[in-house]
Amino acid sequence: MYGYRYLKGFKESTGVHPMKILTQSNIPSNLPAHINPYLGKVGQVGVIKDVNQLPKALNEYNPELLILESKYIDGIVKAYKDKNNVKVISFGENTHADIVIDKSTQLTHLEALNFKNDTAKTDVSVFCNRPEHVFITQFLCNNYNVKAYGPVKIQSPRYLGHISDMDRYEILSKSKISVTFDLSDACSSILLDTVPITHASVNSFDFKTFTNLVSLMETLEHVQKSDSLSDYVGDVKSKIKSNNAFSFTINMLQQLGFTQQAEKLNIDLEEMFK
Numbered sequence: 001m002y003g004y005r006y007l008k009g010f011k012e013s014t015g016v017h018p019m020k021i022l023t024q025s026n027i028p029s030n031l032p033a034h035i036n037p038y039l040g041k042v043g044q045v046g047v048i049k050d051v052n053q054l055p056k057a058l059n060e061y062n063p064e065l066l067i068l069e070s071k072y073i074d075g076i077v078k079a080y081k082d083k084n085n086v087k088v089i090s091f092g093e094n095t096h097a098d099i100v101i102d103k104s105t106q107l108t109h110l111e112a113l114n115f116k117n118d119t120a121k122t123d124v125s126v127f128c129n130r131p132e133h134v135f136i137t138q139f140l141c142n143n144y145n146v147k148a149y150g151p152v153k154i155q156s157p158r159y160l161g162h163i164s165d166m167d168r169y170e171i172l173s174k175s176k177i178s179v180t181f182d183l184s185d186a187c188s189s190i191l192l193d194t195v196p197i198t199h200a201s202v203n204s205f206d207f208k209t210f211t212n213l214v215s216l217m218e219t220l221e222h223v224q225k226s227d228s229l230s231d232y233v234g235d236v237k238s239k240i241k242s243n244n245a246f247s248f249t250i251n252m253l254q255q256l257g258f259t260q261q262a263e264k265l266n267i268d269l270e271e272m273f274k
Helices: 031-039 051-061 075-084 111-115 131-143 165-173 183-191 213-225 230-241 245-256 259-272
Strands: 004-006 019-024 043-048 065-069 087-091 099-101 123-127 147-149 175-180 195-199 208-210
Touching (some): 019 031, 019 051, 031 043, 031 245, 043 051, 051 065, 051 075, 075 087, 087 245, 099 245, 111 165, 111 183, 123 131, 123 165, 131 147, 131 175, 147 165, 165 183, 175 183, 175 213, 183 195, 195 213, 208 213, 245 259
Parallel strands (some): 065 087, 123 175, 175 195, 195 208
Antiparallel strands (some): 004 043
16 A cells, blocks of 8 residues: 555435545645545545655546645646646645645634533633743632633642643533633634633634733623623624634635535534534
8 A cells, every 4th residue: 555544524325426535644734634524524535645656646546626735736736637627725835726725724623512511601711821821820810710721830729730622622611701812712612602701812703802911800800790792602603603614615615616515514514503
């Protein structure tokens, strides 16, 4: 074997044409890890480990869609593309590609939706992920009834240790408010109907933000006194729904003419947000 493997995904019961997609395992971006599982819902994703074997993989696997780093989209790929009417997505600029994706693209993922529940929300959770977050987290632990988590230890009985991603979702699902410094945590909070208060540097979806201790205290007081923030959470959730790794995958497929597959994924996306 020259080295490509298949991701779990497509089943005949999906009722759509089983796309054949070929990509590489070492694209220098975190985006493939988020979009490949969605592509796997409407096709079989082959992941080639040795790009030197790409010509052989093209001839044996016969993909309809190629997803590669730009430097590997050469004359051989172009000739295969032109001969077989194959669509090409490039990570990085490439004139032969149908769609070009910036390697630094960051998109929200939707895993948090798997942890929604009807548990009463009572906690104010703080996530301290880096040393520069210690001062504010320590202040909150000293002055507010919060629960703090993260890899950076806080000298307080309110600090409850480092947690896994799965534990983080469980904690957010039970929190009324989260104080975050991270876009992913803020988006996960909204998806779990929790109000995030996040640092202004990561305000991508009109989150409630702070820039310093004074503004954090003011925003926290405002949110704690609000009887209903459901409309606010719903509005932000709608923005996330249209701008995440899943919707990005759907839009790509639509642009490339894979309409049936895009429609199938859109049905799945709508179901997730019910």
